[in-house]
Amino acid sequence: MLPTNPGGHAAYQDTFVSQFLKFYPDPFVLPKSTWDYIVQFWYLDLSQTDSIMQECYSVFGPEPRLPSCMLRSYLLALKLKVTSITVWCRMLKETPLYAILSGFSFGDTPGVGTFYDFFSRIWQDDKDSLSPKDRFPKMKPPKGKKKGGKTPCDSSSIASKLLPLLEHWQLKPQNPFFLIFRLYQQQFLDQSIHRGLVNPRHLALAGDGTPVRTAAQQRKKRICHCKEKGCSSCNCKRHYSQPDCNWGWDSHRECYFFGYHLYMYVASGSFSGLPVFPLLERASRHDMLSFLHSFFTMKAYLPEFRIEKLLLDSAHDAYAVYEYCRRENIVPFIDLNPDIPDISLIRMISLLMMMVSPSVKWAYVCIKMDMKLPSTAQNTGARNQTGSVAVSVNTLFTGEIWKNRTHLYR
Numbered sequence: 001m002l003p004t005n006p007g008g009h010a011a012y013q014d015t016f017v018s019q020f021l022k023f024y025p026d027p028f029v030l031p032k033s034t035w036d037y038i039v040q041f042w043y044l045d046l047s048q049t050d051s052i053m054q055e056c057y058s059v060f061g062p063e064p065r066l067p068s069c070m071l072r073s074y075l076l077a078l079k080l081k082v083t084s085i086t087v088w089c090r091m092l093k094e095t096p097l098y099a100i101l102s103g104f105s106f107g108d109t110p111g112v113g114t115f116y117d118f119f120s121r122i123w124q125d126d127k128d129s130l131s132p133k134d135r136f137p138k139m140k141p142p143k144g145k146k147k148g149g150k151t152p153c154d155s156s157s158i159a160s161k162l163l164p165l166l167e168h169w170q171l172k173p174q175n176p177f178f179l180i181f182r183l184y185q186q187q188f189l190d191q192s193i194h195r196g197l198v199n200p201r202h203l204a205l206a207g208d209g210t211p212v213r214t215a216a217q218q219r220k221k222r223i224c225h226c227k228e229k230g231c232s233s234c235n236c237k238r239h240y241s242q243p244d245c246n247w248g249w250d251s252h253r254e255c256y257f258f259g260y261h262l263y264m265y266v267a268s269g270s271f272s273g274l275p276v277f278p279l280l281e282r283a284s285r286h287d288m289l290s291f292l293h294s295f296f297t298m299k300a301y302l303p304e305f306r307i308e309k310l311l312l313d314s315a316h317d318a319y320a321v322y323e324y325c326r327r328e329n330i331v332p333f334i335d336l337n338p339d340i341p342d343i344s345l346i347r348m349i350s351l352l353m354m355m356v357s358p359s360v361k362w363a364y365v366c367i368k369m370d371m372k373l374p375s376t377a378q379n380t381g382a383r384n385q386t387g388s389v390a391v392s393v394n395t396l397f398t399g400e401i402w403k404n405r406t407h408l409y410r
């Protein structure tokens with residue numbers, strides 16, 4: 001049978017209230033932290049999940065659990081930092097609050113198999129990974145030389161080669177995770193837009209990657225017979241249980257980790273930086289590569305969004321990115337990468353600017369974008385001191401001064 005939820009979110013709220021008072025006649029004994037997530041899930045309207053996911057179910061067979069309840073229950077598990085489905089199913093059986101807050105009756109909660117069945121319906125592919133499970137073993141990426149250093153990467157040349165390719169390639173919004181994105185877009189992102197918290201016509205996006213550790217060790221096993229023949233270290237294909245994950249360097253904690261890089265775009269102009277587009281990238285991937293891939297994937301999924309400003313860290317400091325931003329009328333705010341050698345001239349200028357101007361970052365951007373600094377009192381000093389050097393920088397890089405965008409810097 002297809003899942004049907006005629007009562008929508010109101011039906012969930014009504015059932016929850018009646019059940020809640022039955023199990024907790026004195027609700028005020030619950031601590032404040034518990035009330036915090038009760039309130040969050042009480043307002044979390046996931047009723048569209050049932051209509052979106054109808055096509056994932058068959059008209060035959062027994063009535064399934066409501067997809068909205070399954071999703072709500074899984075989100076509640078993540079909220080409580082429970083990542084094991086087995087543990088979560090036991091908690092649903094033991095604690096009435098978790099069962100009724102998910103939308104189930106206490107004593108009639110789903111088992112482990114029901115959750116995995118739900119996950120396989122949400123993932124729109126027969127295979128459970130993007131990469132093939134049998135592949136050749138790879139060497140570990142070399143560690144950054146300096147303290148806190150990332151994997152050495154010539155991000156400038158990567159960007160200049162890859163950006164034009166991706167720009168003309170037109171990535172298609174068809175992935176095994178397109179249904180997950182649809183659930184997120186309709187019930188979270190569109191809600192933010194509807195409430196005026198995110199403005200898709202004037203977006204200021206901030207993007208960065210963060211490590212997501214999935215396991216302590218990479219699980220792989222031999223599928224060849226070299227070891228029996230006496231060769232213990234061969235380079236034949238191995239069977240990987242998580243082929244989309246690999247080893248990356250966490251420069252903040254200064255350690256290797258196994259898993260993904262979550263590359264996330266947030267609306268920096270919104271209250272508390274609401275999420276716009278998340279994408280899991282390979283852990284070994286440099287931020288520049290993740291940025292390019294996730295940026296153009298985002299453009300494919302959200303073509304109507306108009307990006308006006310882009311805030312990125314020094315890993316994204318490459319001329320190709322500035323050139324792209326100029327073509328697309330995006331104002332970039334990118335930290336300078338101190339490791340790029342040809343930037344020494346700008347560093348010299350920036351030292352001068354730090355002495356005379358508090359708006360050092362703006363001056364950075366102006367010089368990197370070959371723009372004129374706006375004529376404000378605080379910039380006059382900077383211009384006087386750096387004028388001659390800045391002019392030579394302009395001619396050195398493109399020989400052209402971009403005048404018409406200075407109004408954005410006031």
Ligand SMILES: [Zn+2]
Pocket residue numbers: 224225226227234235236237
């Ligand atoms: Zn072998």
